[in-house]
Amino acid sequence: SQSELDYPFKLLEYLNGFRISKAIFSACELGLFDLLLQSQKSLNAAEVAQKLGTSEDGIERLLDVLVAIEIVDVEVVHGTAHYSSTDVANLYLAKTSPKSLHDLIIYNSQTIYPLWNNLVDAVRDGKNQNEKTFGLPSEEIFSAIYRSEEEMLKFMGLMNSTWAIDGHDIVTAFDLSRFKSIIDLGGCSGALARELAKEYPSSTVTVLDLPAVVQTAQQHFAQQDDTIAFQEGDFFEGEIPPADLYILARIIHDWKEEKNLKLLRKIHTACHPGGGVLIAEALLFENRRGPTTVQMFSLNMLVQTEGKEHPPSHYTRLLTDAGFRDVQVCRTGKSYDAILALK
Ligand code: SAM
Structure with missing residues (x-):
């Protein structure tokens, strides 16, 4: 095989990575995958352009890229390309699918992408770039994240969409049926809490979050006959209300060590004897040499928050320092992992 020194194939592919992301993001923002899902037949570029209100040349180039990366199918009839969706696009990219990553994509494209434009400064200063990117103080992470109603909705959509694909693995990583009262601290839109309520119907599940978040969750993410409380x-x-089990999903990675320890100690005090805490985070390998996606999340935390991603030993130490015992770690093999500790 040819060496990277003869020709930098892999390097060039990495350098092109942002274009691939942006092509998919843009197709999502234009509504392409929803159109292809709803259309009964395959469509040519002129038809897609007309329905989405784009230029024909622009959409044709975008469609051809999506064909090349196997997100869209093509069939050429009498010299004209007819495009249709793939099963993957229908399941994960169309807005209406229950497993849709649409909201995750919108957030990445419209909020994370501009933040990463300031990655150089983030690395140089060792702190988030909310001030430079959005003109908001870097210490108040959630004032920046929730800087408008629209941004709050987008962030909550992002949080929500992960659990459609990762929630089941988290709630079944351990048998949680003995915990009858569960509080999801910083539970946001309630997506993970609903997965818990589905898996453990004899437990009560409550989401505790900031007042504005709870109000938005109830207005925009509530379900008929909702199985959870807010x-x-x-x-x-x-106050942290008493409960058998506390969930901390993607909370620890937002904050500095002292705040996390203070939070875990408070939880330990509030927790019923024999109760516990379940942490859901993306875990680094113990030597921090991967997984690459988690290393990327950690850079993302640098750009947007005051926290970082950690290996399991870090969580074990924090939990033990806060008074918890019997720490168990479950790697799911997907994006997020679970850690359970008992009081
Ligand atoms: N647990 C959710 C998940 O994994 O999808 C959301 C994680 S999000 C990164 C952090 C959450 O913590 C947000 O919902 C935010 O509103 C909430 N939060 C931040 N500061 C908080 C505070 N002081 N009290 C309660 N919730 C807070």
């Missing part, structure tokens, strides 16, 4: 609160400044 409670407005502040896990740093306010």
Whole structure:
């Protein structure tokens, strides 16, 4: 095989990575995958252009890229290309699919992408770029994330969409049936809480989040006959209600060590004897040499928050310092992993 020194194939592919992401993001933002899903027949570029209100030349080039990366199918009839969706695009990219990653893509394209434009400064300064990117103070992470109603909705959509594909693995990583009262601290739109309620119907599941988040969750993400309850609160400044099990999903990675330890100690005090805490995070390997996606998440935390991603030993130490015992780690093999510790 040819060496990378003879010709830098792999390097060039990496350098092109942002174009691949942006091509998929743009197709999503234009509504291409929804159109292809809803269309009864395959469509040529002129038809797609007319329905989406784009230029024909532009959409044809975009469609051809999506064909090349196997997200769209093509069939050429009498010299004209007819495009149709693939099963993967229908399942994960169309807005209406229950497993849709649409909201994750919109957030990556419209919020994360501009932040990563300032990655050089983030690395140089060792801190988030909310100030440079959005003109908001870098210490108030969630004031930046929730800087408008629209941004709050987009962020909540992002949080929501992960659990459509990863939620089941997290709630079944351990048998949680003995925990009858469960509080999801910083549970956002309630997506993971609903997965818990589905798996453990004899437990009560409550989401505790900031007042504005709870209000938006109830307005925009509530379901008919909802299986979960919401409670407005502040896990740093306010009371943590007693419960058998606390969920901390993607919370620890947002904050500095001292705040996490303070939070875990507070949880330990509130927790019923024999209860516990379940942490859901993307775990680094112990030597931090991977997985690459988690290393990328950690860079993302640098650009957007005050936290980082960690290997399992870090969580074990934090939990033990806070008074928890019997720490168990479950790697799911997907994006997020689970850690259970008992009081
Ligand atoms: N647990 C959710 C998930 O994994 O999808 C959301 C994770 S998100 C990164 C962090 C959550 O913590 C947000 O929903 C945010 O509103 C909430 N949060 C931040 N500060 C908080 C505080 N002081 N009290 C309660 N919730 C807070």
